[in-house]
Amino acid sequence: MKKKVLLMGASGSGKTSMRSLIFSNNPASLTARLGATIDVEQNHVRFLGDLILNLWDCGGQDAFMDSYLTTQRSTIFQHVGVLIYVFDVESREMNKDLEYYRDCLEGLKQFSPEAAVFLLVHKMDLVREPKSLMFDKKYKELQKASGDMVITVFGTSIYDESLYKAWSSIVHTLIPNAAILSKHLSTLAEACNATEVILFERTTFLVIATSTSEHHSSSQFSSSTNLPSRTTTNMSASSTDEPVEDSHHLDPKRYERTSELIKAFKYSCSRVREEFRSLEMELSEFTAVLDEMTRNTYVMVVVHDPTIETAAVKLNIRMARRKFE
Numbered sequence: 001m002k003k004k005v006l007l008m009g010a011s012g013s014g015k016t017s018m019r020s021l022i023f024s025n026n027p028a029s030l031t032a033r034l035g036a037t038i039d040v041e042q043n044h045v046r047f048l049g050d051l052i053l054n055l056w057d058c059g060g061q062d063a064f065m066d067s068y069l070t071t072q073r074s075t076i077f078q079h080v081g082v083l084i085y086v087f088d089v090e091s092r093e094m095n096k097d098l099e100y101y102r103d104c105l106e107g108l109k110q111f112s113p114e115a116a117v118f119l120l121v122h123k124m125d126l127v128r129e130p131k132s133l134m135f136d137k138k139y140k141e142l143q144k145a146s147g148d149m150v151i152t153v154f155g156t157s158i159y160d161e162s163l164y165k166a167w168s169s170i171v172h173t174l175i176p177n178a179a180i181l182s183k184h185l186s187t188l189a190e191a192c193n194a195t196e197v198i199l200f201e202r203t204t205f206l207v208i209a210t211s212t213s214e215h216h217s218s219s220q221f222s223s224s225t226n227l228p229s230r231t232t233t234n235m236s237a238s239s240t241d242e243p244v245e246d247s248h249h250l251d252p253k254r255y256e257r258t259s260e261l262i263k264a265f266k267y268s269c270s271r272v273r274e275e276f277r278s279l280e281m282e283l284s285e286f287t288a289v290l291d292e293m294t295r296n297t298y299v300m301v302v303v304h305d306p307t308i309e310t311a312a313v314k315l316n317i318r319m320a321r322r323k324f325e
């Protein structure tokens with residue numbers, strides 16, 4: 001099953017940078033060296049066995065944009081599963097950016113009316129005024145420009161975990177059996193007496209599913225026109241429907257922070273020509289085991305019960321593997 005993901009936005013807004021962080025394991029510091037994308041660059045990423053993401057990174061210079069909207073219109077906008085449109089929060093040409101965005105929405109409505117639309121207000125690290133105020137302002141502006149289109153907006157930056165949060169949510173909408181995966185993860189969590197079990201995609205380390213059913217329930221900067229429960233822009237938002245986690249005071253940003261940290265660790269391993277395989281952490285409060293689940297996934301089991309042995313957790317992971325293949 002192939003899902004086409006269009007990555008669009010003005011030149012310099014940061015599309016190739018985020019692609020290189022998420023899909024190629026490069027650090028943010030190297031993105032300054034990236035050249036402008038010429039026309040469209042396509043990537044294929046195998047997610048979960050038969051799900052393939054076909055990512056189209058569309059160079060944002062005006063000449064390319066004009067061509068996507070005219071001669072290449074049907075090629076670009078047909079069979080799209082998700083449109084991700086990136087806006088530079090500091091753009092000096094917001095009116096022009098919005099005009100192109102509206103034109104792209106028209107193309108999308110014409111050829112892929114079912115596609116989901118995600119908007120990223122990117123480079124949030126550059127914002128000086130209170131970030132939540134700026135995000136709210138941009139969100140309203142984008143909502144207005146989107147008309148009756150259902151949109152989900154995230155504030156992102158390549159310098160923190162917010163990018164993983166946004167991309168995990170996006171990818172999550174493309175996974176057809178996410179609910180079944182969550183159910184299997186809950187069973188594994190019960191077997192290990194774990195607080196939580198999380199499934200990551202191997203290359204990107206994006207969160208695919210967790211043992212707690214709704215893992216996108218809280219966020220720093222995200223707003224959606226279709227899911228009122230997620231219209232949270234409060235910086236310290238936390239979920240209320242996860243009683244087990246609450247008793248351990250788990251950080252609402254733990255998923256995206258883990259993705260970011262493991263990606264950085266993997267990069268360090270590659271610098272010393274080592275390959276990352278698995279990780280065990282025994283801290284005073286909890287134990288965490290991160291291990292391969294399938295060819296395309298990693299699983300993390302977090303246990304707060306001190307009587308549970310790490311070896312037992314690893315054995316349970318091994319026995320759970322065939323359920324996920």
Ligand code: GTP
Nearest residue numbers: 011012013014015016017032036037060123157158
């Ligand atoms: P085209 O290929 O021309 O369409 O541009 P693009 O959207 O792919 O932009 P690119 O990824 O090449 O990024 C342009 C510049 O923005 C690079 O110098 C990046 O380092 C920088 N950049 C990307 N993301 C961020 C971010 O979150 N914060 C900051 N401060 N800079 C960023």
